[in-house]
Amino acid sequence: MNVLSDPTKRRWLAWGALATVFLLVNLHRLSTAVLSEQLTADFETTAAQLGTLHASFFLIYAAIQIPTGVLADRVGPRYVGSVGAIVLSLGAVGFALSESYLLAFVSRGLIGLGSGVIFVSILRFCANWYRTDEFATMTGLTGSVAGLGAILATTPLAITVGVFGWRPTVLGLAVVGFVAGGAVFLLARRSPAHAGLDPIEGVPEQPSVSLEEIGGYLRTLVTDLDQWLLSLVFFAGNGSILTLIGLWGVPYLVVVYELDVTTASYFTLLGSVGLLFGPTAIGWVSDRVGRRFLPMTIGMGLLTLAFTVVPLLGKPPLAVVAASYLGAGLLFGAAMLSLSVVKERYPAGASGVATATVNTAGFIGATILPAIMGVALDAHRTGETIGGTVAYTQYGYRLAFAILAGCLGLAFLSSAWLSLRNRVV
Numbered sequence: 001m002n003v004l005s006d007p008t009k010r011r012w013l014a015w016g017a018l019a020t021v022f023l024l025v026n027l028h029r030l031s032t033a034v035l036s037e038q039l040t041a042d043f044e045t046t047a048a049q050l051g052t053l054h055a056s057f058f059l060i061y062a063a064i065q066i067p068t069g070v071l072a073d074r075v076g077p078r079y080v081g082s083v084g085a086i087v088l089s090l091g092a093v094g095f096a097l098s099e100s101y102l103l104a105f106v107s108r109g110l111i112g113l114g115s116g117v118i119f120v121s122i123l124r125f126c127a128n129w130y131r132t133d134e135f136a137t138m139t140g141l142t143g144s145v146a147g148l149g150a151i152l153a154t155t156p157l158a159i160t161v162g163v164f165g166w167r168p169t170v171l172g173l174a175v176v177g178f179v180a181g182g183a184v185f186l187l188a189r190r191s192p193a194h195a196g197l198d199p200i201e202g203v204p205e206q207p208s209v210s211l212e213e214i215g216g217y218l219r220t221l222v223t224d225l226d227q228w229l230l231s232l233v234f235f236a237g238n239g240s241i242l243t244l245i246g247l248w249g250v251p252y253l254v255v256v257y258e259l260d261v262t263t264a265s266y267f268t269l270l271g272s273v274g275l276l277f278g279p280t281a282i283g284w285v286s287d288r289v290g291r292r293f294l295p296m297t298i299g300m301g302l303l304t305l306a307f308t309v310v311p312l313l314g315k316p317p318l319a320v321v322a323a324s325y326l327g328a329g330l331l332f333g334a335a336m337l338s339l340s341v342v343k344e345r346y347p348a349g350a351s352g353v354a355t356a357t358v359n360t361a362g363f364i365g366a367t368i369l370p371a372i373m374g375v376a377l378d379a380h381r382t383g384e385t386i387g388g389t390v391a392y393t394q395y396g397y398r399l400a401f402a403i404l405a406g407c408l409g410l411a412f413l414s415s416a417w418l419s420l421r422n423r424v425v
């Protein structure tokens with residue numbers, strides 16, 4: 001058997017194609033920080049317009065999660081994943097060629113639209129090609145691809161943009177996206193049977209579900225308290241880590257410790273390194289011990305502790321801050337277990353809508369938590385700017401980080417409650 005006809009090898013090729021597209025998703029969504037100067041100059045944007053350009057991605061991303069779940073369950077990851085890759089790459093071409101802010105905004109929206117379907121398609125693919133006791137590892141591995149994307153979106157992207165310019169770099173990402181989209185179409189079939197291959201031991205062929213049945217599952221999800229508790233876990237976990245790495249983690253260090261932006265960004269890089277290893281490790285441990293709630297609860301407790309360092313101490317030693325940023329990335333995998341739990345609570349054919357529902361909450365968190373922190377910070381301005389960054393008081397930062405810690409604390413209580421009620425798992 002060769003790599004295409006052996007289903008246990010073929011699934012890695014297909015996952016690799018999907019994961020390449022997901023890497024691009026993460027590069028695009030975190031690229032605004034590195035591109036900000038060039039975008040401001042080329043499109044003559046204000047800070048608010050630049051922020052809107054960045055946020056448009058997350059808003060569209062959150063909005064299309066549930067429709068994506070329905071499509072992934074009905075049509076399968078092959079079509080949804082490859083069309084998503086093409087749409088996001090067309091958006092990247094449009095963005096690279098934009099001559100006006102409006103065109104750039106629409107193109108960035110298109111990148112968000114194509115990107116939004118990829119993660120749930122990967123989870124849907126894994127549900128059909130991997131055993132249940134491999135699912136959390138695969139979810140974690142996919143989360144770790146986001147960590148790699150977060151690392152590549154910093155210095156490596158900055159160097160590439162410095163050498164080639166931002167427009168050719170974004171065009172280059174589009175070319176990779178078109179190729180990866182083609183590979184997804186060729187490789188990522190709905191199941192081993194759809195690829196004409198033997199079944200994989202321990203992975204039953206899953207029945208396809210009708211639109212009516214999916215509607216029924218969606219109605220059940222809305223009234224399912226456990227789904228809301230799991231969504232709270234991912235809302236807090238995903239929202240906090242993306243807020244720390246993507247927005248407020250650097251300005252806090254610049255203002256409170258008077259570090260320059262480059263030095264401060266090494267700390268958020270530590271968070272991304274944590275993200276590279278933590279989700280896979282936590283998913284793997286959960287699969288090996290055959291438990292979801294216990295690692296989720298312990299991990300969420302420790303994640304909450306990592307985020308209480310700033311609110312409690314205000315200006316802890318930098319080594320403690322470094323440990324808390326690294327810990328935040330490592331422990332994020334505990335929040336990702338909520339995706340495995342919700343997938344296992346619903347019939348196999350509905351895993352797309354189930355995981356998409358919890359992922360929606362994660363991206364609502366990533367959209368509103370930074371904004372709420374911004375409101376808290378705006379109430380505590382010092383009136384100065386440090387290194388080009390508006391300065392807020394140390395108390396303002398303590399308060400803003402307390403919002404994340406409080407939210408994570410509630411998520412910890414939710415997972416503890418779920419854990420108590422499901423003591424057998």
Ligand SMILES: N[C@@H](Cc1c[nH]cn1)C(=O)NCC(=O)O
Pocket residue numbers: 026119120142143144146147150238241242245275359362
């Ligand atoms: N790993 C997260 C997203 C993330 C967090 N920090 C950087 N990226 C993830 O996989 N979320 C699901 C998704 O749809 O991207």
